[in-house]
Amino acid sequence: MSQARFASCIPLPIEHKALVNVIEKARDWGLMHGVAMRDKKHFNKDVIQVAPFVLLPSPFPKTEFEKAVELQPILNELMHKVAHNDEFLEHTLQNALQVDEFTKSLYDIWVKVRNEGITQSVSLGLFRSDYLMQNTESNKIKQVEFNTVASSFGAMTSYLPTMSRYILRQLGHPDLIKNMPENKALSGLCSGITDAYDLFGVPSAVILFVVEEVSYNICDQRFHEFEIAEKRPDIMIHRKTLNEIFEETTLNDKKQLILDGRPVAVVYYRSGYEPAQYPSQREWDARLRVERSTAIKCPSIQYQLAGTKKVQQALASPGVLEKFMGSGPSTSRVRDIFTGLYSLDFDENGERAVEMGLKDAEKFVLKPQREGGGHNVYGAEVREALQRMRHSRERAAYILMERILPPLVQGYVIRPGATMPPPVVDLVSELGIFGVIIGTSEKIFHNRQVGHMLRTKLADADEGGVAAGLGALDSPYLV
Ligand code: ADP
Numbered sequence: 001m002s003q004a005r006f007a008s009c010i011p012l013p014i015e016h017k018a019l020v021n022v023i024e025k026a027r028d029w030g031l032m033h034g035v036a037m038r039d040k041k042h043f044n045k046d047v048i049q050v051a052p053f054v055l056l057p058s059p060f061p062k063t064e065f066e067k068a069v070e071l072q073p074i075l076n077e078l079m080h081k082v083a084h085n086d087e088f089l090e091h092t093l094q095n096a097l098q099v100d101e102f103t104k105s106l107y108d109i110w111v112k113v114r115n116e117g118i119t120q121s122v123s124l125g126l127f128r129s130d131y132l133m134q135n136t137e138s139n140k141i142k143q144v145e146f147n148t149v150a151s152s153f154g155a156m157t158s159y160l161p162t163m164s165r166y167i168l169r170q171l172g173h174p175d176l177i178k179n180m181p182e183n184k185a186l187s188g189l190c191s192g193i194t195d196a197y198d199l200f201g202v203p204s205a206v207i208l209f210v211v212e213e214v215s216y217n218i219c220d221q222r223f224h225e226f227e228i229a230e231k232r233p234d235i236m237i238h239r240k241t242l243n244e245i246f247e248e249t250t251l252n253d254k255k256q257l258i259l260d261g262r263p264v265a266v267v268y269y270r271s272g273y274e275p276a277q278y279p280s281q282r283e284w285d286a287r288l289r290v291e292r293s294t295a296i297k298c299p300s301i302q303y304q305l306a307g308t309k310k311v312q313q314a315l316a317s318p319g320v321l322e323k324f325m326g327s328g329p330s331t332s333r334v335r336d337i338f339t340g341l342y343s344l345d346f347d348e349n350g351e352r353a354v355e356m357g358l359k360d361a362e363k364f365v366l367k368p369q370r371e372g373g374g375h376n377v378y379g380a381e382v383r384e385a386l387q388r389m390r391h392s393r394e395r396a397a398y399i400l401m402e403r404i405l406p407p408l409v410q411g412y413v414i415r416p417g418a419t420m421p422p423p424v425v426d427l428v429s430e431l432g433i434f435g436v437i438i439g440t441s442e443k444i445f446h447n448r449q450v451g452h453m454l455r456t457k458l459a460d461a462d463e464g465g466v467a468a469g470l471g472a473l474d475s476p477y478l479v
């Protein structure tokens with residue numbers, strides 16, 4: 001099927017000399033403002049290099065952008081309700097749990113802490129809802145997924161509009177700048193963390209970031225820390241791996257999580273969302289200790305479970321949204337951003353989905369209950385995987401999703417180490433909208449949309465994770 005195209009924000013190609021010149025400036029701008037990452041191949045803690053970025057902001061329809069922004073608080077609340085509906089989560093995840101050990105481990109912790117009695121009823125969500133435009137539906141946005149854990153790139157992409165404006169000015173197009181929306185994701189996300197801290201209400205308490213053994217995406221994480229340090233010099237922030245948490249924290253008799261003699265008010269997970277981040281029982285024990293504590297978790301374990309692909313699929317089933325949201329106009333607006341999502345359970349619907357996937361493999365994506373990119377199955381491999389799993393219980397760990405076919409736009413991708421100047425290539429963009437929510441099962445204290453991110457990849461790439469080395473940072477140019 002041929003894909004529709006958007007015109008790039010300025011005519012391409014850019015003349016050779018001007019292109020080389022502006023890329024040079026843009027790379028330095030990015031590097032010097034922390035639009036940067038650590039190199040995975042040649043790791044050196046002291047070295048960062050510019051993160052992959054697209055030179056020109058990619059066009060995005062204004063109405064669809066605004067729709068996504070408006071929907072964010074509605075989606076935040078929906079996910080908050082889902083996370084607090086024990087029966088729904090249990091029922092929805094039931095089959096996947098039997099074959100997915102990782103989700104099962106998270107689930108078991110959730111059950112255990114519930115049975116012991118909840119010590120902290122407040123959850124903090126720093127969410128990101130992701131969208132691709134669907135070319136076959138007049139470029140309307142369709143939700144790719146809803147992230148409830150370690151939603152990244154809010155910090156770095158907050159700098160992207162300024163970088164794109166600088167580039168446009170250097171290229172002699174200052175008139176275009178007005179089409180680029182402000183992005184306050186960094187301060188918005190950090191305000192969520194500090195609001196939760198204030199709710200905790202213990203002046204000597206600290207904030208704990210849970211991090212990987214090696215953080216490649218260090219700028220994105222540190223910016224949060226520096227932002228909070230700047231605005232709230234009274235708050236101490238620690239960065240610890242799960243293994244360090246195992247070794248260095250204790251629970252006191254009030255179930256406070258104690259680190260360096262002080263209670264932890266907020267635990268912000270930037271790690272802990274995939275199996276490799278729990279190499280031994282120690283990491284799981286550390287996770288359990290945190291979940292047992294009074295610290296406000298971002299996300300709480302029920303938020304993390306609510307962010308699974310299986311839940312996303314269940315929400316798209318007939319009548320389910322209505323159960324959570326009633327049947328007003330908001331419900332139809334949410335339904336409108338869903339694309340085909342199908343369960344692969346062993347029942348009539350599951351069998352039908354398997355048939356569909358086998359017949360038209362290219363029209364679907366097969367997704368397991370994983371985060372962080374690189375886990376999905378595409379194209380002919382969908383058929384192979386469905387054939388292999390057809391009679392195996394393993395298939396219940398996956399969902400089948402209609403493949404979204406986004407419109408194309410031409411542009412330049414700038415990567416560290418790539419030959420310069422790069423060629424003009426076909427690209428597609430994925431929009432993410434950030435949301436903050438803080439509340440208990442009874443009451444929501446804060447609920448807001450706080451910013452966005454745009455991530456762009458080569459049109460023929462299946463996935464576009466920036467940290468995974470496939471996508472490039474971008475900012476929307478509203479058309
Ligand atoms: P993860 O939680 O690992 O990020 P996603 O659901 O976001 O999982 O999938 C990863 C990437 O795969 C997305 O960023 C997008 O590029 C691509 N993708 C996922 N679902 C679809 C879909 N239905 N149609 C087209 N591309 C998709």
Ligand code: MG
Pocket residue numbers: 145146147370371372373
């Ligand atoms: Mg995700």
Ligand code: MG
Pocket residue numbers: 130145373
């Ligand atoms: Mg994703």
